[in-house]
Amino acid sequence: MGWLSKFFKGASNSRVSRGQYSGRSPYTDEQSESDLEDLDRAIALSLSEQDQHKGKEPIESAHQLEEDEMLAKALQESLNAESPPRQNGETPPSPPRPAVIPPNGRRICAGCKTPIGPGRFLSCMDSVWHPDCFCCDACDKPISDFEFSMHEDHPYHKNCYRELYHPKCDVCKDFIPTNKNGLIEYRAHPFWMQKYCPSHEDDDTPRCCSCERLEPKDVKYITLDDGRKLCLECLNSAIMDNSECQPLYMDIQEFYEGLNMKVEQQVPLLLVERQALNEAMEGEKMGHHHLPETRGLCLSEEQIVRTILRRPVIGPGNKIIDMVTGNHRLVRRCEVTAILILFGLPRLLTGSILAHEMMHAWLRLKGFRSLSPEVEEGICQVLAHMWLESEITSGSSSTTITHTASTSASASTSSSSTSSKKGPKSDFEKKLGEFFKNQIETDTSAAYGEGFRVGNKAVTKYGLRTTLEHIKLTGSFPY
Numbered sequence: 001m002g003w004l005s006k007f008f009k010g011a012s013n014s015r016v017s018r019g020q021y022s023g024r025s026p027y028t029d030e031q032s033e034s035d036l037e038d039l040d041r042a043i044a045l046s047l048s049e050q051d052q053h054k055g056k057e058p059i060e061s062a063h064q065l066e067e068d069e070m071l072a073k074a075l076q077e078s079l080n081a082e083s084p085p086r087q088n089g090e091t092p093p094s095p096p097r098p099a100v101i102p103p104n105g106r107r108i109c110a111g112c113k114t115p116i117g118p119g120r121f122l123s124c125m126d127s128v129w130h131p132d133c134f135c136c137d138a139c140d141k142p143i144s145d146f147e148f149s150m151h152e153d154h155p156y157h158k159n160c161y162r163e164l165y166h167p168k169c170d171v172c173k174d175f176i177p178t179n180k181n182g183l184i185e186y187r188a189h190p191f192w193m194q195k196y197c198p199s200h201e202d203d204d205t206p207r208c209c210s211c212e213r214l215e216p217k218d219v220k221y222i223t224l225d226d227g228r229k230l231c232l233e234c235l236n237s238a239i240m241d242n243s244e245c246q247p248l249y250m251d252i253q254e255f256y257e258g259l260n261m262k263v264e265q266q267v268p269l270l271l272v273e274r275q276a277l278n279e280a281m282e283g284e285k286m287g288h289h290h291l292p293e294t295r296g297l298c299l300s301e302e303q304i305v306r307t308i309l310r311r312p313v314i315g316p317g318n319k320i321i322d323m324v325t326g327n328h329r330l331v332r333r334c335e336v337t338a339i340l341i342l343f344g345l346p347r348l349l350t351g352s353i354l355a356h357e358m359m360h361a362w363l364r365l366k367g368f369r370s371l372s373p374e375v376e377e378g379i380c381q382v383l384a385h386m387w388l389e390s391e392i393t394s395g396s397s398s399t400t401i402t403h404t405a406s407t408s409a410s411a412s413t414s415s416s417s418t419s420s421k422k423g424p425k426s427d428f429e430k431k432l433g434e435f436f437k438n439q440i441e442t443d444t445s446a447a448y449g450e451g452f453r454v455g456n457k458a459v460t461k462y463g464l465r466t467t468l469e470h471i472k473l474t475g476s477f478p479y
Helices: 033-053 061-082 158-165 242-258 274-282 347-365 373-394 411-417 427-442 446-462 464-474
Strands: 004-008 012-015 017-021 119-124 127-129 147-151 154-156 184-188 269-272 296-299 304-310 324-329 338-342
Touching: 147 158, 154 158, 242 269, 242 304, 242 347, 242 373, 269 274, 274 296, 274 304, 274 338, 296 347, 338 347, 347 373, 347 427, 373 427, 373 446, 373 464, 427 446, 446 464
Parallel strands: 269 304, 269 338
Antiparallel strands: 004 184, 012 147, 017 119, 119 127, 147 154, 296 338, 304 324
């Protein structure tokens, strides 16, 4: 399952212009506000200089007078150049100005809608404001910083905007940093949409072996004895030993009986550690194993397998301890000697793996021979998917399976709607079931992924019974 990479741009930053208002109109209809403010300052500076020179004899008066006349002429030419063109000796009417300054020349605050008297004011967002009226949309406190952030035409303190809209990492809980291009870049799980910094993919952050979510810094995952990590939500329904797995095994058998596919032989089910599963796989001559990690196995050979006899407990550092294991000798009485399942997985994942391996057993016991990996693994994944859907459906208000494959199999498949677990499921467990279904549906491997999609299409179109008959005759899915 591919992970998502996200980019987005942050808020636009704006600046505040500050001014001092003397109480008189700062510009006329024919002049821009900035030009007239410059003119006001020039006049004020000129008056100030005249006051300083009163009573004193001018120095180089002729030269000074010439400079003053040149400055006045340049200023007049500048104003004339910016004035609108005249037609027939008359100045055309100017377009209406924003209602920041009414005809009486008083500035109107965009916040409180009252005139701005003499004193300080702010100019931003194409309006003028009392300093106390230009407030952050988040904390409602005045914005006194030189820069502020904008979001949907509302101003924010930069820190307020960051807290509200800048994404935080679901793992380290810090703000996700920007990349070298100034964009906020993060990774997201394609199903859970857990957002995290790209660096966590390479910094050995633990990932749950069941739901694949990364371990947040404020939560401690459980460490299984083989090094796998298990989140606390998955731990709630995890199956840890043989005795816990037997009721689930009976549920899977009932599911197959509801499909008129009863497994007559008593096939032992053993819950094992990862090392024992790998050792058993090496000694098995039959089967197809293409997943990155094998979590279930249908055996046909006689072997001695180390199985888990007693549920371990959680010790210091959230590590499991006191696991009791024992050897189990497998004797070949039929085509299948045992089904092995990896311990420590949630009930729904354990059940889907068991439903998959039970289909391997059913195929061997019913004489299906020399099937390609795409066909055998594909039809086994179809059964695992059907069981997951029956579990999710039975846990909701509806007790009818809506999966086309199961309803079209035969008239007797209606009994497969029997709940595989008594009592309602938690919201997380339902979500987890949907995740396991999604894993099957989006698998990219040729055998497990494409094989499932072709097989599921055939079962949906022709029904399970007809599809199995076609596989036995031709070794392929019907089209």
